[in-house]
Amino acid sequence: MAEQVFSTAHKNVAEPERWVSVVAGAALAAYGLKMRSIPGLVIGAIGGALIHRGATGHCMVYESMGVTTAAEEDDGSNVSIPYGKGVRVEKSVTINAPQEQVYAFWRNFENLPRFMHNLESVEVHDSLRSHWVAKGPAGTTVDWEAEIINEIPHELIGWRSIDGSKVDNAGSVHFTPAADRGTEVKVILRYDPPAGVFGAAVSRILGEDPAVNVQEDLRRLKMLLETGEVATTEGQSAGRK
Numbered sequence: 001m002a003e004q005v006f007s008t009a010h011k012n013v014a015e016p017e018r019w020v021s022v023v024a025g026a027a028l029a030a031y032g033l034k035m036r037s038i039p040g041l042v043i044g045a046i047g048g049a050l051i052h053r054g055a056t057g058h059c060m061v062y063e064s065m066g067v068t069t070a071a072e073e074d075d076g077s078n079v080s081i082p083y084g085k086g087v088r089v090e091k092s093v094t095i096n097a098p099q100e101q102v103y104a105f106w107r108n109f110e111n112l113p114r115f116m117h118n119l120e121s122v123e124v125h126d127s128l129r130s131h132w133v134a135k136g137p138a139g140t141t142v143d144w145e146a147e148i149i150n151e152i153p154h155e156l157i158g159w160r161s162i163d164g165s166k167v168d169n170a171g172s173v174h175f176t177p178a179a180d181r182g183t184e185v186k187v188i189l190r191y192d193p194p195a196g197v198f199g200a201a202v203s204r205i206l207g208e209d210p211a212v213n214v215q216e217d218l219r220r221l222k223m224l225l226e227t228g229e230v231a232t233t234e235g236q237s238a239g240r241k
Contacts, residue, residue, distance in 0.1 A: 011057035018054040025050025089211045092186035093218035097225045099183045103154045103175045105225060106185075115220035115230060118213060129162070142167055168192040185221065187214055 025047045032044025053059050095102055105111055109122040109130050120141060123131040128148045136142040144167055150158030160170035169191035176184045189210070220230045 018057055021050045021054030023054075025052075025054060087191055087210065089189040089191075089214050090186070091211065091214045091218055092184055093215075093222050094178045094182055094184050095222045095225050096182040099175050099177055100154050102183045102185060102225060103157075106173060106175075106221075107157065115224050116217045117220070144169070185218060187218065189214060 027047070028050065029044050029047030032040040032042070032047055034040070035043065109124055112122050113119045118135045120133045120135060122133075125131065130146055131143065132146055133141055133143045145162040145164075146159050146169075147162055148157060148159050150156060150172065154175060156172060156174055158170075158172040161168050169189065171187065171189035171191075174184075174186040174188075176186070178184050191210070223230050
């Protein structure tokens with residue numbers, strides 16, 4: 001009985017997340033073993049850790065951060081990311097353009113795919129709700145419904161995903177006059193990847209860092225608003241649509 005209580009008390013991973021961990025871990029372990037190299041051993045070890053995480057319901061990374069998703073399982077709150085949960089990204093850029101212009105450009109959400117590399121489309125339903133489609137792994141796509149939950153014209157736009165979204169996310173973008181001239185744009189994003197914080201760590205190891213992606217998106221926004229075009233990876237430029 002004491003052993004059972006100990007095991008239950010240390011579960012900090014929700015049931016759906018455990019299943020994803022086992023499946024992803026098995027795939028990584030198999031891939032790592034096929035490589036037959038030191039990087040392959042590292043990937044295989046990550047896969048083994050994911051399998052253990054899913055089988056036991058306990059995550060050492062969560063424990064070190066004081067995070068748990070097990071307690072919130074089935075509480076219906078997955079439309080927002082509770083404080084201390086998920087992955088948080090905060091990046092900013094200064095753009096040599098008036099605050100009102102930068103805000104208006106962003107507020108027209110259909111402009112966002114022009115500088116957000118992984119975003120394929122945004123379909124605006126009304127003044128509050130919109131449908132987003134982004135690039136996923138291995139040529140797939142992921143989509144979700146979002147709604148504006150806070151807005152101050154020319155200063156702030158806050159949003160969150162709607163219940164049932166494949167990727168739970170919430171965040172805000174802030175528009176502030178820069179100290180010298182122009183506008184500082186700061187993006188604060190919090191999202192919950194399918195395999196939680198540990199899954200995000202694996203993604204970073206494999207080369208998909210959301211913080212880098214957000215910073216690159218802001219760099220492209222700066223180029224677009226200051227020059228009217230965004231340089232592509234081939235050294236060419238994409239003009240205004």
